[in-house]
Amino acid sequence: MDGTSRNLSRRKFMITGAAAIASPLLLNAAGSIAAGKTDKTNTAGTGIAKGTKIYYINDGCVGCQTCRTFCPAQAIRFGNCRNEIDQKKCLHCGTCYRECPLSIISETEIGATYYEENKNTTTKVMDCDLVVLGAGGAGLVAAVKARDLTGGKVIILEKAKKPGGATYFAGGLASVKDSKWQKDAGHEVKESQDITGQFFDWFVTKGDAEKFFRVAKPEENRQWAIYTLPRTEKYKNLPDPSIGPGRGGTFIVDKMVECCRKQGIQMLYETPARKFITDNKGKMTGVLADSIEGQVLVNCKACVIASGGFGRDFKKLKKYWPEEYNNEELFVLCPPGVTGDGINMAEEIGAYIDQTKWSMDQAGGFFANGPIHHPYSWAVQSLMSNAMFVSINLKGKRWKNEGGFGASLATQPGSVVYSVADAEIIEAVGSQLVSSGAFGPMGSAVDPDSNEAKAMKKWKEDLEYEAALDEEGARGNHTKKADTLAELALKMDIDPLMFVETIDRYNNFCETGKDLDFGKQTQMLKPIKTPPFYAIYGHRFSQCTKGLHGIAVNSKLEVVNPKGEAMPGLYAAGDACTIYGGLIIDGPSARRTASAGTPSGASGGVPSGMGGAPGAPEAGVNVLSTEPSPCGGSSGAVISGYYAALGAADYLKNT
Numbered sequence: 001m002d003g004t005s006r007n008l009s010r011r012k013f014m015i016t017g018a019a020a021i022a023s024p025l026l027l028n029a030a031g032s033i034a035a036g037k038t039d040k041t042n043t044a045g046t047g048i049a050k051g052t053k054i055y056y057i058n059d060g061c062v063g064c065q066t067c068r069t070f071c072p073a074q075a076i077r078f079g080n081c082r083n084e085i086d087q088k089k090c091l092h093c094g095t096c097y098r099e100c101p102l103s104i105i106s107e108t109e110i111g112a113t114y115y116e117e118n119k120n121t122t123t124k125v126m127d128c129d130l131v132v133l134g135a136g137g138a139g140l141v142a143a144v145k146a147r148d149l150t151g152g153k154v155i156i157l158e159k160a161k162k163p164g165g166a167t168y169f170a171g172g173l174a175s176v177k178d179s180k181w182q183k184d185a186g187h188e189v190k191e192s193q194d195i196t197g198q199f200f201d202w203f204v205t206k207g208d209a210e211k212f213f214r215v216a217k218p219e220e221n222r223q224w225a226i227y228t229l230p231r232t233e234k235y236k237n238l239p240d241p242s243i244g245p246g247r248g249g250t251f252i253v254d255k256m257v258e259c260c261r262k263q264g265i266q267m268l269y270e271t272p273a274r275k276f277i278t279d280n281k282g283k284m285t286g287v288l289a290d291s292i293e294g295q296v297l298v299n300c301k302a303c304v305i306a307s308g309g310f311g312r313d314f315k316k317l318k319k320y321w322p323e324e325y326n327n328e329e330l331f332v333l334c335p336p337g338v339t340g341d342g343i344n345m346a347e348e349i350g351a352y353i354d355q356t357k358w359s360m361d362q363a364g365g366f367f368a369n370g371p372i373h374h375p376y377s378w379a380v381q382s383l384m385s386n387a388m389f390v391s392i393n394l395k396g397k398r399w400k401n402e403g404g405f406g407a408s409l410a411t412q413p414g415s416v417v418y419s420v421a422d423a424e425i426i427e428a429v430g431s432q433l434v435s436s437g438a439f440g441p442m443g444s445a446v447d448p449d450s451n452e453a454k455a456m457k458k459w460k461e462d463l464e465y466e467a468a469l470d471e472e473g474a475r476g477n478h479t480k481k482a483d484t485l486a487e488l489a490l491k492m493d494i495d496p497l498m499f500v501e502t503i504d505r506y507n508n509f510c511e512t513g514k515d516l517d518f519g520k521q522t523q524m525l526k527p528i529k530t531p532p533f534y535a536i537y538g539h540r541f542s543q544c545t546k547g548l549h550g551i552a553v554n555s556k557l558e559v560v561n562p563k564g565e566a567m568p569g570l571y572a573a574g575d576a577c578t579i580y581g582g583l584i585i586d587g588p589s590a591r592r593t594a595s596a597g598t599p600s601g602a603s604g605g606v607p608s609g610m611g612g613a614p615g616a617p618e619a620g621v622n623v624l625s626t627e628p629s630p631c632g633g634s635s636g637a638v639i640s641g642y643y644a645a646l647g648a649a650d651y652l653k654n655t
């Protein structure tokens with residue numbers, strides 16, 4: 001629950017459905033607290049029958065395509081960087097409302113007055129051994145493993161209406177070493193089993209893992225890799241393999257939720273943790289949270305913070321990356337509730353928060369400078385990534401070598417560009433994409449009948465779908481298509497004279513084979529001359545912060561203060577925690593140049609500004625693997641959740 005709805009829940013709250021249609025903010029609030037008393041009022045003038053339920057997609061939409069896939073009326077279409085409901089086509093069936101993994105579709109009844117009495121503000125008190133903040137991958141694994149080890153009472157507090165967090169959308173595992181699966185597949189495994197292998201062997205005992213994961217074969221030469229198999233049955237029709245639930249992360253979440261139910265782990269949804277309670281020695285004794293009914297105090301002996309990073313806290317993102325978070329266009333994939341609450345709470349009681357100056361090159365897929373068309377269609381994104389396209393900014397000018405790296409879209413007006421091509425280029429690149437077949441894990445070739453291959457074959461369909469939306473006048477930044485360059489420029493809202501001049505100049509470079517402006521490779525210089533012309537919208541995106549600027553932890557995943565001292569009973573895992581001492585695994589392909597945890601330098605062993613807490617006693621200890629990496633991600637999240645549970649269970653046994 002965000003601040004707005006929390007405040008609203010504390011006072012008398014009244015809204016009529018008709019008024020709510022005009023106000024997404026109110027609708028959002030109504031959607032989350034509409035459980036109150038219902039009273040029918042006049043709906044005259046709305047044109048919609050009294051009692052009809054209206055659905056509205058709010059700003060937190062990450063464009064995962066689930067609602068669009070499940071809608072029986074094709075009433076949901078791409079809007080302005082998120083999906084939107086065409087109210088004229090909507091059957092008011094509520095399927096999208098129920099299926100949205102983020103619960104950010106609002107439901108309101110026309111003519112109803114949602115009326116909430118003054119809420120009971122007294123504090124509900126609960127007791128447990130371990131409280132876990134967040135029901136994402138890290139939190140769920142931590143809770144189940146701790147319960148397995150201790151048999152103690154575990155409570156999970158979750159801010160959202162549903163479990164999963166960012167993990168629900170992730171591809172799942174990749175980096176696992178020394179598991180039994182790997183041994184059985186013929187890989188060489190170490191006797192002293194890596195923690196990643198320990199985690200995976202435990203996870204397999206929970207059942208069904210073979211339906212969702214497969215181990216790399218020895219000949220694939222990736223002895224650390226566990227691949228995710230195609231999407232789960234429920235989500236198999238999602239149109240785009242690059243986004244949406246149904247992959248390994250979803251399976252891990254669903255499996256762990258099933259374990260929580262079986263093992264009596266209590267899960268409180270819409271109950272965001274707000275404050276830690278400690279005794280006079282700094283020992284963890286409880287967590288204060290908010291809920292629809294009022295405040296909840298959960299007394300505990302230990303806590304695992306697994307409430308994710310801060311990919312939706314724009315104030316903090318701007319503080320750490322001012323050039324990137326420049327208030328210009330940026331598509332955000334991070335779930336709306338992931339605002340760094342656990343990090344803030346830990347800092348409030350004296351935890352050290354990582355101050356490393358990361359560059360975006362080290363940010364582990366957290367930010368993409370573009371041009372990116374994600375998440376509309378992976379095939380369209382793949383098309384526009386080809387260097388034969390011409391990249392045009394909103395002033396109608398080229399701004400970089402389309403085949404080169406490093407130019408930041410943040411420097412361009414609005415942080416937006418269009419990738420422009422003519423009919424010949426589109427056809428050439430499209431057929432090349434389909435014939436190459438190289439769009440499996442890590443760019444490997446895939447089975448031609450796979451989801452990925454099928455999605456890629458739809459490149460033309462996807463492109464024309466978007467162009468048609470634009471023709472229909474749907475708002476948004478869809479692909480533009482026109483028979484003349486001037487017409488195309490007008491659709492892009494770019495000065496036609498400037499645009500035509502730029503393309504003419506570029507076409508001259510194509511004739512001479514020399515790009516005098518940006519030095520693009522000669523073989524990529526193809527003239528823009530054959531109609532129809534296309535312009536694919538490109539922007540930037542950001543995802544989850546993946547441990548960057550998170551809570552510093554030691555090699556047991558205990559939260560540490562600026563002196564490097566463990567804060568008793570407090571653990572952190574997943575994106576909430578910065579990896580200290582090279583703690584979190586990542587595939588060898590993602591090896592970092594920054595050597596977090598190098599056992600030398602100032603501050604008690606951790607080079608200052610490298611992610612460790614100054615003075616921390618366990619600098620340089622590399623517990624989980626030999627690859628130093630500051631990056632979380634879904635593998636890092638679930639394995640660190642497992643590892644934090646080992647520490648917390650030990651602590652609980654000894655307290």
Ligand SMILES: Cc1cc2nc3c(=O)[nH]c(=O)nc-3n(C[C@H](O)[C@H](O)[C@H](O)COP(=O)(O)OP(=O)(O)OC[C@H]3O[C@@H](n4cnc5c(N)ncnc54)[C@H](O)[C@@H]3O)c2cc1C
Binds near residue numbers: 271307309333339543
């Ligand atoms: C679209 C998308 C695709 C991704 N794909 C990949 C991928 O393919 N591979 C990969 O490695 N990584 C991927 N990632 C990143 C990866 O999902 C995350 O790094 C990882 O899942 C984080 O796990 P977590 O458990 O730490 O946090 P999350 O899964 O985000 O869970 C945190 C939970 O805490 C809850 N919470 C927040 N505040 C509070 C509070 N105050 N009280 C209680 N609960 C709270 C949130 O609602 C959330 O449910 C992807 C992320 C996204 C968004």
Ligand code: SF4
Binds near residue numbers: 089091095
């Ligand atoms: S309510 Fe039903 S018909 Fe309307 S947009 Fe949602 S899923 Fe589609």
Ligand code: SF4
Binds near residue numbers: 062068101
């Ligand atoms: S997050 Fe996904 S399911 Fe929810 S509204 Fe957006 S596209 Fe639809």
